[in-house]
Amino acid sequence: MTRTVGIIGIGHVGVTTAYTMVTKGLADRLILIDKQADRAAAEALDLADAQAGLPTFTQLIVNDYAALADAEVVIFAAGDISQVAAGGDRNGEIASTKLAIDEVAPQLAQSGFAGVLIDISNPCDVAVNYWQQLLGWKRQRILGTGTGLDTYRMRRAVAEKLGVNLADVRGYNLGEHGASQFTAWSTVYINSTAITAYGALDYAALAEASRQGGWQIFKTKHYTNYGIATIACEMAAAVISDARRVFPCACWDETAGISIGHPAMLGRAGVLSNPELALTAAEKTQYQHSAATIKANLATMQALP
Numbered sequence: 001m002t003r004t005v006g007i008i009g010i011g012h013v014g015v016t017t018a019y020t021m022v023t024k025g026l027a028d029r030l031i032l033i034d035k036q037a038d039r040a041a042a043e044a045l046d047l048a049d050a051q052a053g054l055p056t057f058t059q060l061i062v063n064d065y066a067a068l069a070d071a072e073v074v075i076f077a078a079g080d081i082s083q084v085a086a087g088g089d090r091n092g093e094i095a096s097t098k099l100a101i102d103e104v105a106p107q108l109a110q111s112g113f114a115g116v117l118i119d120i121s122n123p124c125d126v127a128v129n130y131w132q133q134l135l136g137w138k139r140q141r142i143l144g145t146g147t148g149l150d151t152y153r154m155r156r157a158v159a160e161k162l163g164v165n166l167a168d169v170r171g172y173n174l175g176e177h178g179a180s181q182f183t184a185w186s187t188v189y190i191n192s193t194a195i196t197a198y199g200a201l202d203y204a205a206l207a208e209a210s211r212q213g214g215w216q217i218f219k220t221k222h223y224t225n226y227g228i229a230t231i232a233c234e235m236a237a238a239v240i241s242d243a244r245r246v247f248p249c250a251c252w253d254e255t256a257g258i259s260i261g262h263p264a265m266l267g268r269a270g271v272l273s274n275p276e277l278a279l280t281a282a283e284k285t286q287y288q289h290s291a292a293t294i295k296a297n298l299a300t301m302q303a304l305p
């Protein structure tokens with residue numbers, strides 16, 4: 001089997017995702033697409049140079065939608081990061097991301113792509129719902145990185161606080177990849193020990209550190225790329241290898257009636273199932289509030305011309 005992945009939008013995030021794919025040898029064929037055709041071509045040449053020093057080889061194809069017909073995964077990172085509103089509000093990108101989706105969706109549909117679409121572009125949950133409505137595919141084939149990156153940030157904040165390794169911190173941030181997200185502390189463990197066993201902690205400060213972690217980076221760099229590229233590649237690899245690994249993803253929740261960040265088992269068909277969580281009553285309320293926020297922002301996106 002030839003592992004084929006497409007990346008649409010070769011800006012900061014798209015190119016870092018491509019670099020991660022190439023250096024980890026996660027794909028045999030990588031298709032890079034950007035409406036700035038020269039930019040995608042230049043990035044492909046730079047990536048091609050890197051391969052002289054790598055133990056794996058990735059065939060690079062530029063700006064060819066037809067090549068997506070054979071892809072297992074397409075990662076969508078198109079948009080315009082300069083539209084992020086003051087304070088790091090990802091909803092500033094509603095119009096630019098809608099425009100990019102409207103431009104790409106017909107070409108993606110026409111390409112014959114039959115794999116799994118992973119949206120990174122923000123506002124991520126809103127974009128996933130919009131993609132699902134526009135394309136009408138089985139919802140399990142369309143997901144977003146959602147609170148995957150926020151969960152990484154929670155793991156970093158907890159690890160720094162407790163003096164443990166962030167790889168040993170498990171659990172989830174849930175809901176919107178945005179201000180209404182929350183850390184579900186009932187799910188957080190350090191190895192097999194519940195975080196609650198660590199005594200009194202300032203949970204509000206830790207949750208805020210993960211919620212605001214992106215802004216802390218963004219206000220200096222004006223973009224973020226390494227964390228998101230890593231989680232996107234982890235998810236893509238799980239789909240390609242039918243790994244049945246669980247990630248917090250923006251994906252359909254029948255009960256909430258919306259796609260929203262919650263754990264999903266990923267495999268070749270996309271979302272295979274959603275593990276049940278035993279959330280507390282307060283966490284359930286936060287989740288419902290986040291679902292309502294995504295629905296309101298989706299209505300805003302749909303109302304745009």
Ligand SMILES: NC(=O)c1ccc[n+]([C@@H]2O[C@H](COP(=O)([O-])OP(=O)(O)OC[C@H]3O[C@@H](n4cnc5c(N)ncnc54)[C@H](O)[C@@H]3O)[C@@H](O)[C@H]2O)c1
Nearest residue numbers: 009011012013034035078079080081100103121122223228
């Ligand atoms: N979900 C997350 O956790 C997360 C984290 C970081 C960034 N992001 C999001 O990822 C997206 C990309 O960020 P970035 O910093 O790479 O932005 P960027 O502005 O650097 O790059 C966007 C790229 O998309 C291209 N593009 C725009 N419209 C297109 C179209 N119709 N077809 C093809 N290409 C098109 C642009 O030419 C540009 O190269 C943003 O929406 C950003 O908010 C999400």
